Amino acid sequence: GQNIDQPTEMTATEGAIVQINCTYQTSGFNGLFWYQQHAGEAPTFLSYNVLDGLEEKGRFSSFLSRSKGYSYLLLKELQMKDSASYLCAVRTGGFKTIFGAGTRLFVKA
Amino acid sequence: EAGVVQSPRYKIIEKKQPVAFWCNPISGHNTLYWYRQNLGQGPELLIRYENEEAVDDSQLPKDRFSAERLKGVDSTLKIQPAELGDSAVYLCASSDRDTNSPLHFGNGTRLTVT
Numbered sequence: 001g002q003n004i005d006q007p008t009e010m011t012a013t014e015g016a017i018v019q020i021n022c023t024y025q026t027s028g029f030n031g032l033f034w035y036q037q038h039a040g041e042a043p044t045f046l047s048y049n050v051l052d053g054l055e056e057k058g059r060f061s062s063f064l065s066r067s068k069g070y071s072y073l074l075l076k077e078l079q080m081k082d083s084a085s086y087l088c089a090v091r092t093g094g095f096k097t098i099f100g101a102g103t104r105l106f107v108k109a
Numbered sequence: 110e111a112g113v114v115q116s117p118r119y120k121i122i123e124k125k126q127p128v129a130f131w132c133n134p135i136s137g138h139n140t141l142y143w144y145r146q147n148l149g150q151g152p153e154l155l156i157r158y159e160n161e162e163a164v165d166d167s168q169l170p171k172d173r174f175s176a177e178r179l180k181g182v183d184s185t186l187k188i189q190p191a192e193l194g195d196s197a198v199y200l201c202a203s204s205d206r207d208t209n210s211p212l213h214f215g216n217g218t219r220l221t222v223t
Contacts (some may be wrong), residue, residue, distance in 0.1 A: 030208040042214035099151030
């Protein structure tokens, strides 16, 4: 079967750093995506990893280890507007994109 | 560029009634997806199109759901008859054919079946 696991909820303080983990087991692998979804809105693309290592984009970074089936999203200098759900998604063989259940991040002052 | 456009934004119907959702993808995107998202869950793929061909409809409940993508552009998703358990947000997304191309989502249709 295919499975993507991420924590259900996390809480962090404004200005801090938070790491959201994602583990996956899928048939085939063509890349891992992270999306941000604010309540009542559509998911928006944050990052894409297909090779092992760290991709940095401003305050957000994403890491991938294909051998471990593991990724994380790192958010630095947290702001209140970062309170949202973060979705880990894997593009499997056959161009199918499957999503995890999402991690709800609460940023407190 | 214009984003993915969906309508309606909200829909409330009684069970056993039909309902249809419409999606216009980003211009030039060959791949179109319909996802369903329940509260607190990630999007679940219902159907994926490459141009006008449905290449993955394995999770579409075909007894009551149908979809079409005429001329490989706009798409319509229909439910007939609707059941209480169909209440969810229906998201349309589109992407380029490249494997590193992200999905671009529309704002979704929030369906409530009473």
